[in-house]
Amino acid sequence: MENALKLFSQKGFYNTTIPDIAKAMKMSVGNMYNYFSSKEELAKFAIKYSTNILANDLREINQMEISSRDKVFLFTRKYLENVQDSPEVIEYFLRVYLSNREVFNKDCEGFLCVSEFVTEVMILLDEGAAKNEFRQQEFFPAFAMIMGALGGFAFLSGEKVLEKDIAFYSDDVAENIYRALKYEG
Amino acid sequence: MNNKIKKPKIVWLQAITCNGNTHSLLSANANRLKLFLDSFDLVYHPSLTTDTLLNDLLIEKNEIDFLLVEGAITSNKDFFQISDQGINEALKKLVLKSKYLIAIGSCASYGGVHQKFEQNDDICGLTDALDETDISYLTHPIINLTGCPVHPEWIFQTLFSLKEYKKVPLDEKGRPKEIYSYLAHHGCTRNEYFEWKVEAKSFGLKEGCLFYEQGCRGPMTHSNCNKILWNDVNTKTRAGMPCIGCTEFDFPRNNMLETKKNIGIPDEVPLGVTKRAYLSLAGVAKTFKIDRLNEKIIK
Ligand code: SF4
Ligand code: SF4
Numbered sequence: 001m002e003n004a005l006k007l008f009s010q011k012g013f014y015n016t017t018i019p020d021i022a023k024a025m026k027m028s029v030g031n032m033y034n035y036f037s038s039k040e041e042l043a044k045f046a047i048k049y050s051t052n053i054l055a056n057d058l059r060e061i062n063q064m065e066i067s068s069r070d071k072v073f074l075f076t077r078k079y080l081e082n083v084q085d086s087p088e089v090i091e092y093f094l095r096v097y098l099s100n101r102e103v104f105n106k107d108c109e110g111f112l113c114v115s116e117f118v119t120e121v122m123i124l125l126d127e128g129a130a131k132n133e134f135r136q137q138e139f140f141p142a143f144a145m146i147m148g149a150l151g152g153f154a155f156l157s158g159e160k161v162l163e164k165d166i167a168f169y170s171d172d173v174a175e176n177i178y179r180a181l182k183y184e185g
Numbered sequence: 186m187n188n189k190i191k192k193p194k195i196v197w198l199q200a201i202t203c204n205g206n207t208h209s210l211l212s213a214n215a216n217r218l219k220l221f222l223d224s225f226d227l228v229y230h231p232s233l234t235t236d237t238l239l240n241d242l243l244i245e246k247n248e249i250d251f252l253l254v255e256g257a258i259t260s261n262k263d264f265f266q267i268s269d270q271g272i273n274e275a276l277k278k279l280v281l282k283s284k285y286l287i288a289i290g291s292c293a294s295y296g297g298v299h300q301k302f303e304q305n306d307d308i309c310g311l312t313d314a315l316d317e318t319d320i321s322y323l324t325h326p327i328i329n330l331t332g333c334p335v336h337p338e339w340i341f342q343t344l345f346s347l348k349e350y351k352k353v354p355l356d357e358k359g360r361p362k363e364i365y366s367y368l369a370h371h372g373c374t375r376n377e378y379f380e381w382k383v384e385a386k387s388f389g390l391k392e393g394c395l396f397y398e399q400g401c402r403g404p405m406t407h408s409n410c411n412k413i414l415w416n417d418v419n420t421k422t423r424a425g426m427p428c429i430g431c432t433e434f435d436f437p438r439n440n441m442l443e444t445k446k447n448i449g450i451p452d453e454v455p456l457g458v459t460k461r462a463y464l465s466l467a468g469v470a471k472t473f474k475i476d477r478l479n480e481k482i483i484k
Contacts, residue, residue, distance in 0.1 A: 109472060110471070110472035111468050111469070111471075111472055112469060112472050115465060115468045115469050115472075116465065118468055119461060119464045119465045119468055122450050122464045122468070123460060123461060123464065125447065125448040125449075125450065126447045126448060126450040126452075126460065126464075127447075128447075128448075129447030129448045129450075130447045130452060134447075134448060136446075136447065136448060137448055137449075138448070138449050139448050139449030139450060140449070142448050142449075
């Protein structure tokens with residue numbers, strides 16, 4: 001699957017063909033169609049697959065007995081490590097999912113294909129606010145704060161403009177996210 | 186008519202109360218009220234004309250089958266007296282003559298709204314007001330019919346069941362399971378809106394669910410309001426007023442017409458459902474826009 005993600009993010013959704021992907025996945029084209037009836041279906045499966053990696057990371061963190069601040073720091077580190085180790089996962093999200101909405105607007109509209117991940121972000125925010133570690137605010141500004149900061153960093157990394165290793169920035173990014181959420185009593 | 190069959194004797198005692206449960210009883214379906222009055226002997230109720238006075242009951246030795254108490258109890262005579270004695274004293278005397286003791290309404294069950302009164306901290310419900318010896322003659326554990334007010338049908342159903350079967354199964358809070366195993370959410374006409382996360386835009390509309398914005402407690406409140414209906418026709422939630430959880434022991438809570446949220450996410454989710462499960466389903470359901478549910482029912 002990683003190979004398909006890679007191909008899609010490098011060549012773009014429209015320039016990637018099923019035979020390209022079949023080749024990258026070491027499968028025959030015919031066999032490929034046994035699994036996915038079209039390129040769109042494959043693309044939708046791919047977005048679920050890639051965000052579920054993040055959802056699983058965050059679910060594990062959410063279940064830990066640590067402060068919400070520590071959860072933000074830990075998840076930021078995990079996310080940026082993912083950007084470094086499997087850039088195709090985040091690149092696919094940024095360059096295919098966000099850039100080709102027409103492909104995803106049927107059966108993948110709204111949060112439908114990324115719901116597991118969004119649920120975990122909700123749980124992180126809800127618990128933080130219930131414990132008074134985070135301040136009360138509307139959901140979407142808080143959600144955008146986290147995803148915007150992380151996605152933006154993944155983009156900078158993809159553009160190769162970062163001077164240092166992406167992990168180097170992890171605590172600073174986390175601190176910024178935390179400050180935007182933090183309770184001011 | 187067979188006058189030889191003795192009808193069970195009911196005494197309705199009022200303690201610290203707003204009289205709301207009495208109003209509710211007197212608003213019962215006329216046929217049911219008649220059946221009730223035909224089947225039981227309501228020897229004393231302070232709002233009705235009866236041959237018996239409370240004083241007579243306190244003095245005489247006669248047995249009472251069902252002692253129904255409306256209102257909260259206090260031992261502080263400065264706040265409440267009846268027949269020249271504290272309500273707790275009068276209560277104890279009557280309980281010793283009774284077979285069954287039934288708390289009518291939230292105040293009699295656990296103190297209700299009166300328990301919030303800060304100048305007197307010993308206001309409580311029947312269970313807390315009585316000790317082991319006080320209730321030693323009862324043939325059944327105290328029954329709590331919570332609700333603010335109690336639905337008249339809950340009173341009738343409990344009394345008829347006891348008359349027939351001598352006992353009713355109770356939940357861990359002393360409420361009859363037959364009535365309080367349901368949630369107010371059960372049978373609400375807005376269930377479909379709840380499923381698809383279509384919220385009511387304001388109170389009193391026919392469309393939309395009241396859970397997310399208006400503080401509806403239907404999914405975590407034990408009552409069968411939407412199964413038996415009020416005045417045989419309606420309920421709060423059907424009419425477009427959120428359930429305020431009046432049958433639960435934390436009633437009345439603060440800010441009852443608002444849903445407590447954390448960063449936009451409801452603090453409490455339906456009973457027995459994990460937050461993760463609720464949020465996953467809600468997030469997905471919200472994605473779809475069902476035209477029918479977003480339109481006026483009557484255009
Ligand atoms: S209005 Fe309340 S009781 Fe009715 S469906 Fe919504 S949450 Fe349930
Ligand atoms: S709907 Fe809720 S608040 Fe209304 S009577 Fe029933 S339990 Fe009480």
